[in-house]
Amino acid sequence: MSERIWTAALVVIGDEILSGRTQDKNVAQFATWLNVQGIRLAEVRVVPDVQDAIVEAVNVLRARNDYLFTTGGIGPTHDDITVDAIAAALGVQVIVHPAARAALERHYQTRGGLTDARLRMARVPEGAELIVNRVSGAPGIKHGNIFILAGVPHIAAGMLDALTGTLEGGKPVLSRTIGAWVAESEIADMLGITERAFDGVAIGSYPFFRDGRTGANFVVRATDPDILNACADMLLAGLGDKGLEAFEGGI
């Protein structure tokens, strides 16, 4: 593909993911949202609530991707160190953002007032802008190509919603999924030949076992709808040649 590909990385910050206590839901959510923006999620790292680990991930990933997103660690408690870590990564000071302070004062006006702990949520790396949080008090933060979002999935979703359409991207990746009741090993050669017959297309093969039967879904991905359809049609024909019923949309 000759068109420019826009990429993003995601750093999931949180001991709760690495301990197994919490099942991550942000990776899939961010991947899906980014694709609609025409941006490919190129890599994800899950790091603990440790400043050096955050700094390393942020500095490597912001340099080699168009956008870097982080989730987690922007609340009011002692384990919320994302803002400090990213300021350290950028080599800037942490300041209290006036508009964030005002937003928190409004939010907590009827909830006991703005305490020191709550004021922590107005702290940003110097030079940052805010991302609207329609769900709870603490805003998200944008600094250059870094987007600092909440870890709680439905709050992160609201922040992504506020960012929809504001990021420059390329063409979204389109996909067609085709399923068949077959062991992927039986059609591996045909799959590879079908993928190699087209430029700018990738076929993923995802086997499963259900109701005592072996099956697989084949996901064809491309940004060009004509190439996508030509490749998917060749795959359908290939399955048919082997006497297999193909299920458009997957099994």
Added chain:
Amino acid sequence: MSERIWTAALVVIGDEILSGRTQDKNVAQFATWLNVQGIRLAEVRVVPDVQDAIVEAVNVLRARNDYLFTTGGIGPTHDDITVDAIAAALGVQVIVHPAARAALERHYQTRGGLTDARLRMARVPEGAELIVNRVSGAPGIKHGNIFILAGVPHIAAGMLDALTGTLEGGKPVLSRTIGAWVAESEIADMLGITERAFDGVAIGSYPFFRDGRTGANFVVRATDPDILNACADMLLAGLGDKGLEAFEGGI
């Protein structure tokens, strides 16, 4: 804590996770299993089915952790490149492992025989041992401190089961979870003071919104049960001092 801490990293290999098509379930499963072995999951990376990306992640993470696990990309199709990528990372050849070939021959004896595509699943980096796969045909692979496992969660689970008790580790991390119907910002100072009162303990604060109410669960983690209980009891007392009902086990 003065005792040795054993760490592992996990590299999740798969375009299907980065596209948002598949919700990862291996991170939480591996984290939980590792903790029982006395090994801490220190970092996770999700990388695409691209050799350079796999090589980079494997070489960085195997050097700075006691163990490195990978999931995904060990099937028979063209997008299964994990073995080749890890052999490249290690600077060794890919060979067909005789015992893996024999296992696949047995597995496929009544399933159409061992084709070239299926034989791909017997390929290992030279010098590797096998990890028993009780669920399907392709074995897992161990090479030095690298453990190459399946991506399908229940197959990976079977391979982890085969490894249970075989890895050297330290003390498992113990935890107690205490919940309260409180905004975490209201007790942030007390939480920080409580954590700092003990060595070798960490308190994570995980807010939620449920049934129109704000609450949080506080997870106290330590390897020493006495320290764990002393810290959790101090937290219970601190919540009581604020007139809050504390829920052992979390809300």
